[in-house]
Amino acid sequence: MEAKMLLEMYEQMDLIRTYEETLYYLFLEGIMPGSIHQSHGQEACAVGMLYGLRKTDYMASTHRPAGHDIAKGVSVKDMMCEMFGKEDGCCKGRGGAMHTGDITVGAIPANAIVGGNIPISTGIGLSLKMQKRDDVVVCFFGDGASNEGAFHEGLNGAAIWKLPVIFVCENNLYGASTSIKNTLNIEDIALRADSYGMPGEVVDGNDVLAVYAAAQRAITRARKGEGPTLLELKTYRIAGHSRSDGCAYRDDVEEAEWFARDPIELLKNKILKEKIADEQILADIHEKNEQIVNEAVDYAIEAKEPSVDDVLLNVYWEGD
Amino acid sequence: MAQLTMVQALNKAIADEMERDSSVFCLGEDISDKDGGFGGAFAVTRGLYEKFGEERVLNTPISEILISGAAIGAAMVGSRPIADLQYGDFIFCMMDQLCNQAAKMCYMSGGQVKVPMVLRAPVGATQRGAQHAQSLEGFFTRVPGLKVICPATPYDAVGLLKTAIRDDNPVIVFEHKKLYGGKRVEAGAIAPVGEVPDKEYTIDFGKAEIKREGTDITIVANLLMMYRAMEAASHLEKEGISCEVIDPRTLVPFDFDTVIKSVKKTGRLMIVHEDTYSNGWGAEISAYVAEHAIYYLDAPIVRVTTYDTPIPFSPVLEDYVIPSTERIIESVRQLMDS
Ligand SMILES: Cc1ncc(C[n+]2csc(CCOP(=O)(O)OP(=O)(O)O)c2C)c(N)n1
């Protein structure tokens, strides 16, 4: 059982990385429009939190959504088409890199307003509770978002109404170029949970099994109607903040320490050490992922552009 | 046929819809009258707790981002929330949620999700100073994705609010404090009582109502200003000036056809609102009519509005900045002379 889970987790984490790296090169080559915020280095957060969730559970993401989307089951092909602004994109080309999602698998279209998805997740939790469903909402955001007013109002609301929301702060030590040393006067963001009367937990965000274990605790609690949890996943983004960021604000020592704890490498080492699979099997997984991504790229490049005649569609709901 | 105040009419619309559809619920500050609570800042939601219980008449913390965000999130997954603002001015505390989230969600998701929510916001100056007074309709008429309505009569309140609750888009309902007729009596309140049929009805958005027919000038006015325009029209009739008064009732969508048809008849257009002069919603109406019907006009379009100031407290100053019946009368006389 655990072997199967570890391999599936590996497969998903590798798919996320392959997808985002491919996008990065497409940008460099000038083939892809727009920009991207990669979750390179944070894949264990997405996969550990979302592994095994139901389609009817919800996930609300941020400007850095690709990992979360893939782990929640959004199709790579639909996401790729969206990146190219094509009609076949998950948001019909109207959303772009920061709004990908697919409501049919519970991935709320992502939110590019830092902290904006937090009170919305509380509202989703509220509706789930009113509908007497035992589904949950996993709400991702960054260390930076934890300083928004929306964080305070959203967490407090979920706490007083005991809603099934798991608030997941991926603390990657920076909000864009600004270190948390300059934006937080506490060591752990998880401490803030105390002020809302909900459990808070600090987790190694680069260890997918540690994330998964914490996620299960919080999800079980939420499904039982016992209320929200704040998880702080300590992690690091290996890539820049967005595609043109050279990370001049980070020092080499810090980078070297974190790069040595690449979550995919950590998982790979565990799999090899415990002889769950050999190098060849892992290479095959990667090759399969490359194929999925490359096929998506080929498809997306050829896919049709949205028609300008349809530009007013969906400003208002077009009907069920 | 019942005779209802605005407060009673709004309450009836909400209660009827909550009865009809179990996904409808209310949330806001002090909206429940459980344990001696207010039942809404203007008592609109009074009695609903008793009928529908705590879960569906949900008192919130004083957290406007939460109220709006929770309404949006709930709406996205199957609920039909009616969010309540104590005073319209507090809407600025939730601007991101309204303008970036509610308004854009359907479009930027490629039509994957809808946000069927209502936000009710009391507007109008009532001697409470600048932060409890502003008329905000214009702000939201320029946010694609939002609908904006402003019922001024009990009949319209029931019909339009029901339509708003059933609409699959975010709808902001602006209500005027001087029209409520609740227990808090405002200085200079009109508090209209109107007939509301017992039989179920709704009113489509985008249908203006001609409140009074006339031949010399078209006056478009909403909320409290509609009543002042009507009063001005009765007065001017004695001077031989025949005013056609139109209540647009909904600003997004806006019934331009009715206004233009009227202008073709009268050749003169005046817009009266409690919103500011600069870029108040009348600016758009003025521009639209100039673009589409300028050759039917015999005189320049005139806007009679609140002056471009925060609303002052002093009753003398407040009365001065808000268009009075006298100011409307004088402006009509001038326009008829031009
Ligand atoms: C309300 C708002 N302010 C600023 C920005 C610009 N911005 C985009 S991402 C970002 C940094 C966010 O930091 P954090 O929450 O830690 O997430 P991370 O990027 O590290 O994943 C900023 C400032 C924004 N998108 N929204």
Ligand SMILES: [Mg+2]
């Ligand atoms: Mg960060």
